[in-house]
Amino acid sequence: MNAPSANPSPSLDRQSLRPDCGNCFALCCTAFGFTRSADFALDKPSGTPCRNLAPDFSCTIHESLRPRGFRGCTVFDCFGAGQNVSQKLFAGNSWLEYPETKDGMFSAFKVARQLHEMLWYLVEAQERTFDPDSSNCALKLMKMIEQALDGGLEALLSLDVHDLHAQVRSTLMEISDEVRASYFAAGDDHLEPWLTPGADLMGRQLASRRLCGADLRGAYLIAADLRGSDLSGVDLLGADLRDARLEGADLSQALYVTQPQLNSARGNGTTLLPADLMVPAHWGASPDGN
Numbered sequence: 001m002n003a004p005s006a007n008p009s010p011s012l013d014r015q016s017l018r019p020d021c022g023n024c025f026a027l028c029c030t031a032f033g034f035t036r037s038a039d040f041a042l043d044k045p046s047g048t049p050c051r052n053l054a055p056d057f058s059c060t061i062h063e064s065l066r067p068r069g070f071r072g073c074t075v076f077d078c079f080g081a082g083q084n085v086s087q088k089l090f091a092g093n094s095w096l097e098y099p100e101t102k103d104g105m106f107s108a109f110k111v112a113r114q115l116h117e118m119l120w121y122l123v124e125a126q127e128r129t130f131d132p133d134s135s136n137c138a139l140k141l142m143k144m145i146e147q148a149l150d151g152g153l154e155a156l157l158s159l160d161v162h163d164l165h166a167q168v169r170s171t172l173m174e175i176s177d178e179v180r181a182s183y184f185a186a187g188d189d190h191l192e193p194w195l196t197p198g199a200d201l202m203g204r205q206l207a208s209r210r211l212c213g214a215d216l217r218g219a220y221l222i223a224a225d226l227r228g229s230d231l232s233g234v235d236l237l238g239a240d241l242r243d244a245r246l247e248g249a250d251l252s253q254a255l256y257v258t259q260p261q262l263n264s265a266r267g268n269g270t271t272l273l274p275a276d277l278m279v280p281a282h283w284g285a286s287p288d289g290n
């Protein structure tokens, strides 16, 4: 791996990878394009402001996004890329004041969002591994990503994200293997063979189950019933948790969970969350977390 050896910035933790919308030029409401769907109630070409966006970069329907058909906006999370691109890469100069910066800023945001998401996973992986080689590998990748983010617009846009993603994925999987193995004793067969990466578990009844150590990376858990289940050490990297029932589930030690996954699921105050993740605002809206 061609990675630098220096450590990432000491300030890099998952709190710094949380969105700060007040310091962002609403890049998620402008850069991406959407086709009208159950998650977004209108067609919006990429690189254009959403018609619900106010001139001060706030959302005019923020308090009623779900009932108005913009559920997707309550699920999205930029992992802190928005404020980074707005305030650091473009020095606080908005695309509204300087329209000629639009294309570069929106393109940079799309790349930076992917890099910030990788950082989110790597911080957790580095914290959870006990293997010094794996830890060092994660640290080097974090440093490489930080350098890419700090290297200016041209360097960011010419980055081989695909290659970087492959390196990150390999490290995350290695650390996942290590972490998940700690949940199995010799001869332990508490998991069925169909609990695999990418498994189709849509609507599956998995309530009150001990799923510890399962590899459910990329699994389709849409509307699955996970109420009261123990998900300690379960790899949920990229798993689709839309409308999954998480009331009473223990995700406190689950691996690679993100805020968008939680935002798309259903839960309530009895759901145990991993550190640095927040209870989605809409979970409190009804007793079943819908």
Ligand code: SF4
Pocket (backbone or CB within 6 Å): 028, 029, 050, 051, 052, 053, 054, 058, 059, 060, 061, 062, 070, 073
């Ligand atoms: S509806 Fe609001 S939050 Fe969603 S894209 Fe439009 S302005 Fe942004």
